[in-house]
Amino acid sequence: MGKLKLYFSACLVVFVLCLLQLQFDYSKLWSGLFKLGNTISLMLPPDASQWQYVLSAAIESVQVAIIGTVLAIVCSFFLSFLAASNITPHPALSWAIRGICSLLRSIPTLIWVLIFIVAVGLGPLPGVLAIMIGAIGSLIKVFAQSIEEVDEGVIEALRATGSSWLGIVIQGVLPCALTALLAWCVMRFEGDLAESTILGTVGAGGIGYELSHAMRGYRYDQALFVGIVIFVMVFSVELVANRLKLKMAKRL
Amino acid sequence: MNIEQQYMQKVRKQRIQWFVFIVVLLALTVWAAIGTNFNLFVLFSGLSEGFSFLFHDLLPPSPATLPSLLDAALDTICMSFVAMILGSIIAAVIAMFTAVTTTPFPRLRYFFRAATALLRNIPVLIWALILVSGFGLGNLVGTLSLLIVSIGMLVRCFAEALEEIDRGQLEALKATGASHLQMITSAVLPQFMPSFIGWSLFNLEINIRASTIVGMVGGGGLGFMIQSGIKLFQYKQVSMAIILVIVIVLATEWLTGRVRERLI
């Protein structure tokens, strides 16, 4: 427990240093709360009058998430077999793919969106590209993890039959890892949908744009409606995903 | 060959299921592609433009901008850390109320659950947008929105961990006549500590990533520098800032990994 105490007191010191660095204006905390209360009262009741725009923007967000995730799954599926350390054709290849992935992953999707907006202009395309890049980074990592969990013995047995690399992968590794890979895909879609709803706030298409638009125009009642729609989208996908996961766990 | 026929039937059924699954998936993808005017040509031209922008305009970064970015970078780290510390303490307390094993008021459990689900399921960026209207631009908004989402995530994880602890020990203590608080400090906390530390560290990693995001809508830190840099065409500064983000994210991952090894 001594070590634990040391770490906790170190945390406390860093915490105080952080507060000093951030220099919060604590008086603002109170007045801000009142202002926030004011904002919230302006939000009620939610204004659904713009529902057509909100709905089409919501659909666009879903579409962006679908394409981005599907493209990422296709790419990651092939690359992850090269990246998994137990079946990679060459360790250097595995190392290179993993390195690139962690680089891709460490840049948040929203920054990718900013980059792609400048490069290809506004609209859904920068969103699709950004989601795809972000999802590739994380999917290859988790796919490779699941592939590495496949029983070493199965791979050994197929290698001993004189099977080719492709044969080992598709006949031996894939059946063992398939459930896990599917579960990761579902989870990734959940995350990507949540991300695609906020891409609009920095200028890409989708429902996030409606939200920041309403906020900037001080139409907090409209903003709340958009917020509710986003919550329903994210939450219902989480529910469906949970059911799918249960079903898959039973089936396979 | 009865077995064979049965098997063939099963295989056929499975094949049909797979076929339907793939057709539905394909149809959804096509629908989405049409809706967003997306096709492979657009994909490749978009990617090539994106990366040519990345390599021609953004890179190389200008080291001259580094000093002005360091302060923002420090802010980013501090916001994440403060949100993690406050978040994990608050979340631990709330989790005690939500977990079946430890709650003193079983009826209030669902209230706490629903409330934290709300915190969790609204993206951090939207929290930041809302908070900006109250607190104005700056670090405070960034920290508070990170804190809100941290609490949402951590309560769920902590509560799950608390529900997995060994009930036998609780019962044994109850039998000795210990009070609720005594039970928590002497039976629950020791078992809960590893997951408390583990999830808090994971939360720090998530906060670090998220803190660059909240900056973009006014939460301060590196995100703000990136957003404003792009608007002002200061691309060399933007790439320097992005590199700082990468360094901070990877360094945090490495550090939390080390701490995890030592403590758990």
Place this chain on the structure above:
Amino acid sequence: MTLLQVEQLKKVYPDGTVGLKGISFELEAGEFVAVIGPSGAGKSTLLRCLNRMVESSSGTITLQGNTITKVKAKQLRAVRRKMGMIFQGYNLVARSTVLTNVLHGRLGYMNSLKGALGLFNKQDTELAKALLNKVGLSEQMYKRADELSGGQQQRVGIARALAQRPALILADEPIASLDPAASQTVMQTLYEACKADGIACLCNLHQVEVAKKFATRIIGIRAGEKVFDGAPEQLTDEMISYIYEGAKHEEAVGRKETA
């Protein structure tokens, strides 16, 4: 002609551990050779060096007159398909059917894409079914491999090895995870299959009685060295204790009591 010739086979692991200290022996077609020795003596390493799952450090291996120690990629696949392998943990693809698992034995003969997609031709399928019949599992053909008991799974493993139409079967502790009754069936199946087709078998075992019962010849290995090579009758109790007194003392005590 000698089927397999092993000369001065050595294996040193990258961390400096010596697995094999120069082992030589020959194997004729149709021989059923048991390799005995304490765990850690190098039995598994020896088997895996033979089909190059583990690369030996020095020495030569000659299979049917061809040196295979240095062959690459495509020829290596051809070499491996001549040697069926059976594992302690069965190593079946749990989610695939029993039949598919046996068909995996044909992968070495197929081109890469066909094999990967599982497009086995009719002869292969017939062969696999016949082999399942031979090991007494034709009823279980379409079950998933993990629905079978350990002994049944190991018999699928044997069928998979036989599907390679091998000249030699390498069996690595095939009965170590099985109960006595299942062990008996598995050994009997393996023995009869090898005898019927004239396949040579090199079988790692740690039960000396089983080795004595089935083997036509026994090789004893201790700390990476061959210390015995002869007919089962020549294996005396003193020899057995000598073999098992190998690497670890406590191991030797345990072995003496059982042996």
